[in-house]
Structures are given as C-alpha cells and as structure tokens.
Amino acid sequence: MEKKHIERLSSIVGKENVYTDKAHLIAYSYDATRTRFEPDAVVFPRDEQDVSSILKYCNENAIVITPRGAGSGFTGGALPTNGGIILGMEKHMNKILEIDMENMVAVVQPGVINMDLQKAAEEVGLFYPPDPASEEYSTLGGNVSENAGGMRAAKYGITKDYVMAMRAVRPNGDIIRAGKRTIKDVAGYNIAGILIASEGTLAVTTEITLKLIPKPKFTKAYMGIFPSVDDAMNAVFKSLASGANPVAMEFMDSLVVQALKEKMGIELPEDAGALLVGDVDGNVIEEVEFQLSVLDKSFKENHAQEFIIADEGPGRDKLWHARRNASPSVTIFGNKKLNEDISVPRSMLPEALKRIYAIGDQYDLKVPCFGHSGDGNIHVNVMLDGDNPDELANGHKAIEEIFELVVEMGGTLSGEHGIGTSKAPYMGIAFNDAELQLFKDIKSAFDPNNILNPGKMGLA
C-alpha cells in the first residue's frame, strides 16, 4: 500500500491506530478457518465518524476493506483475501452503550463480545438468547454480519430475531440509521434486514440495538438416550410437532457417542446409539414440567431407552458434559475435520442423516454428526487424514455431494456459519443464475466500487 494512504489513514484515526508492522499483519491474517491472507495495514477506528472517513477515503482510492470483529468465523468472512486494510472493530468500538430496562433493549458497539452482553443483561434480570458456540469471544458485530445462531435457536431464534435497529456506514461514507427501538416499524425499506447476514460486504456496522427479553425463572435439562440415529431424528420433529418448545435440543450420533466414551471417558449406556440433550424453561415450574412431559412421551414413542431429567447445577452440567465434548472428541476419527453446518426442514432429518452416512461410506470416510437438531441445523464432520491427499480429495467430493443432497431436500448450505470464502464454490448448487445476479445487483447498489470485503459469498 502506498505510503500516502497510510499517512492519510493515520491522520484520520491517529498514528497509534494504524499498523503496518509484520506482527500486526500476521495477527490479523487469519480466522477460525486457519487460512492466512496478510492485509496491507490494520486500522482501528475510534468511532463512527472514523469509520465514515476511512470508508470515504478508501472508496475514492480503491482501497479494499475487510471489517473484522474477533476473527472467529468458520468460513473466512474476516479474511483479507484481497489485501487492503483490516478494519478492527474490537479495539475501541467495544462498549455496551446502554441497557434500557424500561424498553428491554441493549445498545452496543459492534466490538462487544456476545457473552459480555449476555452477562450484562442477566445482571438486570434480562436475557439475550443468541448463543453461538463462539459466545465467549465472538463479537456482536460479527454475529450480526453472519446472522449467528446457537443452541437456543430452537425456542428463541437467531441473531436476526433480536436486531431492532442498526447504525452503519456505506462505502461512500454515508452514515445510515436503520430501524427503531420499537417492535413495529414499517417506514422505508428494511435496511437492517438486508445488512444482517451480509458478511460485511454491504456496509460497516457501527451500532446495534438489540431486543432483550425477561429471563425465565425455571430451567431444567433433559437427555434422551436412543437405540439409533433414526429413532432420535424421528423424536426431534415429532416431539416439536406435538407442542414441545425446548430451549435447545442437541443431537449426538453413534460415532460421537463412541468418541465420547473412547476419548473422553464419558460413561454412557452400552446400547446408546444416539443422544438428544437440551433444556426447557418457563416462568412457572408447571410449564417446565409440561414441556418435559411432552418430550418424555414423544421420546418414548420413538423408542428412547431412557429419559433423564436434571435440575440446574451439577445435574444439568453432567447431562451437558457430553454435548460440550462432542467437537473435540471426534478427532479420534481423523486429524483433519471438514466441518459443515447444513440445515434441513426438521422432518427431513432422518432421511438426511441416512444419506449423509451413505456418502461417507462411499468414500470410506467417517462422518460423525452432532448439533442443533431442534432447529434442523446439524454439524456434519467429514473426518480424514489430512496428510493423505487422496482422502482430502475424497473428503471434498463428499462435502459437495452432501451439499447437493441438502439443497435437494429443501435445506441450506449454511445454517449459521455463512458462506465467506469456504462455501463460495458451492453457491451454484444452492442458487440459480437469476438469484446470483440479484445478489450482485444488491452488492453494486451498496458498494459500486467493490471495496467492502470483496470476493466473499461467491460475489466477484
């Protein structure tokens, strides 16, 4: 990057907020995909006006910008694949600006860590439900950009269900307010609606107004132990269609059960072929008991051998222990994991899982699956020996077949991780030319010079 650009950016945000040293360039070159692309500079805006000035300058000088929160994304959304500058939102723009208890709303800057908001809300008896697995370190700006999900989506929905309003900056420097601190607002286009899940390609988020809800008073955990994956998958959609509304309903398949026993030493029944674990909650204990009774009945109708209930505290922790160890345990099946987060209509889960395992068998690869079955979103892990080029090639073929299968079944390439760079090659499976053209037209409308996070989401 030309020296004059660095000087101009330094004059906007101050020298102490622009870095071009190797240590910074390396530190900001990666995300959770473990792929690396070095930016030309790392810039930390102090406030919205800085963001506006930076974008305006970069737009006029064709400098590419990659906005970045914690860099914890699984699909490369925060990777500076085309160089240019990293716009780091986590250093200064990381404040919870307001918890408005009267209207049950939080106003945050994009660099606030998800869990920090959850804690601040709980301190005043309120609740921010979206809980991506990265909640301890991912930022709310990133959560909005990727429309992050989590375990509690079965009952409480995902990030987009909590965004009431946003402030954002267009590539030309224009500062945009979208939405209001009101439940109803139908004046003008739903700009927040299109910015959510846009992976930093349309505008840079500078402030988010999030809905909070009252924290339910009672929670209990449950675990269903099933003889087979098929029984568990049937229990998922049948229990929900029977009126159950669990906070979470997390699935672990036979391979995960095996891995939990072998690698983690977790005690589970010998004949356990699949597990469902989750929470139910309510304002009154009778609601919790109602939920548990619906689950108990439905699980047993679908051949559950056991239905275990636990109170909050050590009992609940013990039930959840298995789920928390699912991801690290599956490495017994290979040193490399191709981790995808497909989502299908819940009634398709039994058939989808059967066919996913068949694809694995065809390539002689183990495909342990676990995840958020209560909302149809399953983490499919194609395990292989990363040092074996043939296995790696087969793994990628298997992933492509899995995506084709999922789309054929009415599902999506990604339930919560986004497209970024890693799923970009598969966009043609999910979308036709007309749909891809519409994406490009929207991108051009917001960002005609293509300076914001170019090359992501299968866009040019």
Add this chain to the structure above:
Amino acid sequence: MEKKHIERLSSIVGKENVYTDKAHLIAYSYDATRTRFEPDAVVFPRDEQDVSSILKYCNENAIVITPRGAGSGFTGGALPTNGGIILGMEKHMNKILEIDMENMVAVVQPGVINMDLQKAAEEVGLFYPPDPASEEYSTLGGNVSENAGGMRAAKYGITKDYVMAMRAVRPNGDIIRAGKRTIKDVAGYNIAGILIASEGTLAVTTEITLKLIPKPKFTKAYMGIFPSVDDAMNAVFKSLASGANPVAMEFMDSLVVQALKEKMGIELPEDAGALLVGDVDGNVIEEVEFQLSVLDKSFKENHAQEFIIADEGPGRDKLWHARRNASPSVTIFGNKKLNEDISVPRSMLPEALKRIYAIGDQYDLKVPCFGHSGDGNIHVNVMLDGDNPDELANGHKAIEEIFELVVEMGGTLSGEHGIGTSKAPYMGIAFNDAELQLFKDIKSAFDPNNILNPGKMGLA
C-alpha cells in the same frame, strides 16, 4: 394504454383475465384511503409463470404495474397512481398450497386471506399469530408487502417474524427463491428481509412460506381501568419490564372511553380515564395465572381502580367489546378522521401522549387515541369537520407536528400501515438524505426502469 399491449397481455393470461371495462377500472381504483386512481387495465395472473411473463413484457415496454391483494391498505400502497396495470393476485393466486404439520409451516399464494390461514392452522392445532385489524379480508401478500402487525404483536411479533421463505418475480421477469423451510439459513443475502415491507416496489410475491407455532391451550382476558392516560401508559411499560408477556395489551384513552359510553352505550365506571384490555395465554393454566398476577400487581401500583379477569367465551367477549368499538365510536368528535399509526419506545408512551394531546389543543382538535400499547404502536385519530377547510388544514398541520414529535422521541412514522402515498410527504422528517438515497439505490437495483408501484414510499 395501446391496444397492442392489451392484446399481448391477453395472450399471456387469457382474454378472460384482462379487463379494461369501466366497471373493473373503477372497482380497482381505490383502497382503504378512499382515494381513487383508475388503472388502464386490470390483469389477473393465474400462476407464477404468468407473473413473470407480464413483468418481463411490461418492463420492456415501460408499462407501470401496481400489485394488489385486497386493496385494504390504509396508505395507498395498492393505488395505481401512475395508471398502467393492476396485477390482481386475489382472483387465481389465492390457494393455501400446504400446511406442513411436521415442520409447522404453511405455504401460501399471495392472495390468501389472512383469516383463512389462521383458521386452517387452528384446525390442525397450530397458530398463525399476525392479526391485522383487516384479518377478515386482507391478503397475506399484502400483509408481507406492508409487514402487517396487529394486536398479538406484543407477545408474538409481526408478519416479518413468520416469513421463512418467499418466491418472487423481479421486474425483468426473473423468478427468485429467497429463504428456506428451516429456522436457520445464512446462505446469500437475506432477500426475504428486504422484500418484506417493500410495498410492492421491488418484486411481486408469488409464494410465501410462513412459520406456524403450537396453539397455547389456555387463554384469559383482562381489563385494567385507570384514572388517567398517564397512569395507564406507565402501567404498560412497567408491567412489561416486570416480566409480563401478554398476547395483547390494547389501550383506550379518556376520549375513547367517553365515546364508547355516549355513542355505543357501553357501561364503564364513571371515573374511568383510560383502559387497558388484552389476553394472556399459556400451555399450562399456572402460566396464565402468573401473567395475570404480574399485570394485577403492576397495574395497581400504577393506580388502576379495577383489574378484571375473564375466561374465554362471553366474559372475554364483554371485555373486548369496548376495544372492538373504539374505532367507530370516535366519530362523535368529527365526521373526518386523520388516522395515523405512530410507534414509540414504550417508555416514551406517557410523554408522547401528553404532547400529542397538547398539539390537538393547540389546533382546538380532539385527538382520541387507542391501539396496541403493548408494542408501543398507537392509533392517533385527529378528528375534524371535513367540510371545514380551516379545520382540515389545521388537522394536517397537527399530523405533521405529531410526526416530528414521534421521530424526535425515537419513534416511527408508521408501526404497521406503511408509507404508500399518504405518508410519503413526511419521509423527510424520519430519514436524512443519505438514507433516502440508499432507498433509491435499492429500488434501482431491483427495478431499474421503475415499473413496479412507482411513486410510493417517497421514492421517485
């Protein structure tokens, strides 16, 4: 319109689906604003392919299109202000295509009437919550285009919270699928998010996939009688912030109470200065009782003289009778009503109402208010003598001042009616130049030739 265009349109949809006779042009010239603009022709597409062919032809020949459901909108969204053709979706594209009980999803064509879906869902124990006052005749396509609200939004949200997927046609004829029958889907831009509330200016909706939820087993109604509007408005946000989650919390002010007594002969306590009426529901009766106890306590802390509870059936009907008669009753204050649907953060309701009445006083106009206080959305009715030009002019001045006030308080021009033509003159109060420019850029990206519902939402 040139004869060749009529012939071409007839060849697409069949002669029996194209009308240019005076009776049809008049029948399709109005909506609930009671303003009239005659189209050049009325065309009834039979299916999505018809919509695509019509749009493509009109786009190539600069023929303006106004999509229309029931024409029950309050802001002119379905008025053919620029002539051209009315695309009537209610004649053929009015089928409930599927109620998928396993995934709790309905798939509908845009011309389905809201209440017909509510009934179809309830027949199988499911629930479609959005309930605009027009539910008996408005169509789901129109509901999506205006992002319709209703009474149950306090607990259950609005139309956008139920749209999982859509099919739509761009002005160039491209058929677009947006979203999936899954709770989580973050692949590609959130196209459904921007189509919702776009008032038929971006694309024509041809199919909607809507989320259904289990129907709660128990419902009770409540009424709080307050000495003053201020007490009732305080009770609204304080009860909600205390953990109450009522299905609805509807407000009627002192003038409405007076009108209900005088015009409708409804018996209400002599000292009633304001009412709150609504429902609470739950899967277990204890949840219903919990909700009622929170409301009871909070209402009485805010000086409620009475808190009345009623079971479903005649008791509940009696409590709701007042609210159902609010709108027709207020005509005792004038033969013309300027009816706006402002929305503010709920904690601002007490101050907002005080200042709205002060604006009315300043112009010597009565401004009875009622509506969905549980979500901050109030119907503000400036009443006047429509035959008195001075009063009419003053009424419009009062409306403008009310909008300025509402926006200053962090509220919106419209909670559920949309902008259309009637609120277009006020867009400059709510949005700055950068925001209005973004709306125009989005409009151009979807509809570069400006053939879809031009002149609405303050766009060119």
